[in-house]
Amino acid sequence: MTDAYKGSGSHTFGRRRPILSGKYPVTLEPKRDTHFRALPDPTGDPPFHLALENILEAEDFKAIVDAKRLTFHVNGDMGGIKYAVPQELVAKGMEKSFDAGADQSVNPAFLYITGDCVYYNGEVAQYYSQFYEPYEFYPRPIFAVPGNHDGENLPTGNTLDGFVRNFCAPEADKLPESQDSHRTAMVQPNVYWTLTTPLLNIVGLYSNVPAGGEVKEPQRSWFVNELKTLPKDVPLFVTLHHPPYSADDHHSGSLHMKKLIDDAAQQAGRFPDMVIAGHVHDYQRLTQEFSDGRQVPFLVTGAGGYRVGKVDHQAMITPVLMHKDDDSMITLEAYVDDHHGFLILSVTPELITGHYYQVPRPQEPYSKGNQLTDHFEFDWKKGRYRINDLSGSAPKVGTVARGRGRARHH
Numbered sequence: 001m002t003d004a005y006k007g008s009g010s011h012t013f014g015r016r017r018p019i020l021s022g023k024y025p026v027t028l029e030p031k032r033d034t035h036f037r038a039l040p041d042p043t044g045d046p047p048f049h050l051a052l053e054n055i056l057e058a059e060d061f062k063a064i065v066d067a068k069r070l071t072f073h074v075n076g077d078m079g080g081i082k083y084a085v086p087q088e089l090v091a092k093g094m095e096k097s098f099d100a101g102a103d104q105s106v107n108p109a110f111l112y113i114t115g116d117c118v119y120y121n122g123e124v125a126q127y128y129s130q131f132y133e134p135y136e137f138y139p140r141p142i143f144a145v146p147g148n149h150d151g152e153n154l155p156t157g158n159t160l161d162g163f164v165r166n167f168c169a170p171e172a173d174k175l176p177e178s179q180d181s182h183r184t185a186m187v188q189p190n191v192y193w194t195l196t197t198p199l200l201n202i203v204g205l206y207s208n209v210p211a212g213g214e215v216k217e218p219q220r221s222w223f224v225n226e227l228k229t230l231p232k233d234v235p236l237f238v239t240l241h242h243p244p245y246s247a248d249d250h251h252s253g254s255l256h257m258k259k260l261i262d263d264a265a266q267q268a269g270r271f272p273d274m275v276i277a278g279h280v281h282d283y284q285r286l287t288q289e290f291s292d293g294r295q296v297p298f299l300v301t302g303a304g305g306y307r308v309g310k311v312d313h314q315a316m317i318t319p320v321l322m323h324k325d326d327d328s329m330i331t332l333e334a335y336v337d338d339h340h341g342f343l344i345l346s347v348t349p350e351l352i353t354g355h356y357y358q359v360p361r362p363q364e365p366y367s368k369g370n371q372l373t374d375h376f377e378f379d380w381k382k383g384r385y386r387i388n389d390l391s392g393s394a395p396k397v398g399t400v401a402r403g404r405g406r407a408r409h410h
């Protein structure tokens with residue numbers, strides 16, 4: 001039995017429902033090619049660092065340094081290929097984060113995408129409609145790590161062609177696919193790379209295409225070296241596409257990525273202060289708490305525009321202990337799985353502060369605006385959350401409103 005209904009000659013009609021094939025959908029062999037993709041050549045020099053100072057205007061960078069505060073957006077799984085409105089609502093929601101009269105250390109300095117920038121295969125032809133057009137009015141630079149959809153090459157192309165062209169360009173040139181957008185290509189030195197700033201270093205990994213992700217040499221050794229050698233007087237974040245932990249009902253977390261981070265941290269003698277991923281199309285904040293009381297936030301930020309995913313098929317009242325073993329426990333602190341949205345992080349020498357906003361659904365009044373649904377304060381030096389609640393100070397981007405989960409009180 002074929003996968004599609006056929007007619008006379010070469011006519012093909014609708015796709016046959018998988019259940020009618022005589023096999024259960026959970027046992028079907030996926031047609032998508034998900035083997036490990038060899039990485040493209042770097043466009044920059046080792047150790048693949050990009051300094052924020054070389055991207056921002058000198059005046060804006062100085063304001064960040066003087067105020068000792070760095071604020072930025074995080075999002076993932078952005079592509080609006082099926083239906084562009086949710087992605088556009090998120091983009092407009094992020095634009096509301098900017099206050100022309102505010103200090104540049106309070107305004108977001110950039111957007112960081114945790115992969116799946118363009119669906120389905122990272123095609124260059126899709127970059128205008130899924131990247132340049134939605135963020136035409138986003139006033140700051142956009143950085144990214146690739147996701148599995150960015151790396152699933154077409155028969156006529158190579159893996160990550162579109163990503164390398166638009167995020168790892170040798171120069172900040174305006175590319176034809178940007179069309180009437182003014183945005184130039186980003187100059188990240190590699191598909192795995194580190195963004196360096198005076199207040200924070202972000203180590204970005206490429207977790208490739210296979211289910212659950214896969215990282216091989218030389219990226220593994222590079223990762224260990226970054227953990228070992230980056231300054232310890234500022235926090236270190238790790239970003240990647242496949243999340244080590246997730247409470248969703250579709251992808252779940254990846255034991256492969258958990259082991260990657262655990263092994264690298266053991267070799268380097270340093271665990272990241274925060275881990276941020278995408279892939280799962282919702283927002284989750286989970287905490288790994290070690291036996292010595294130290295905590296590490298693991299964030300899932302995949303509600304940037306593609307179809308929203310669900311957490312565990314049910315409404316849970318957080319916090320929820322999701323997993324416990326001899327060394328640590330994993331707690332789901334907060335989540336949003338029924339709206340798209342975005343995260344704002346602020347980093348100072350003492351604190352990492354997070355505010356997650358959901359945006360209106362397409363069928364809801366747009367005047368509803370952004371709604372704050374999670375707020376946390378994390379003392380990265382002590383490795384502990386501070387006591388806080390949703391009434392804490394927040395960027396002026398919408399109504400401070402409901403949240404399914406609040407930060408735990410420690």
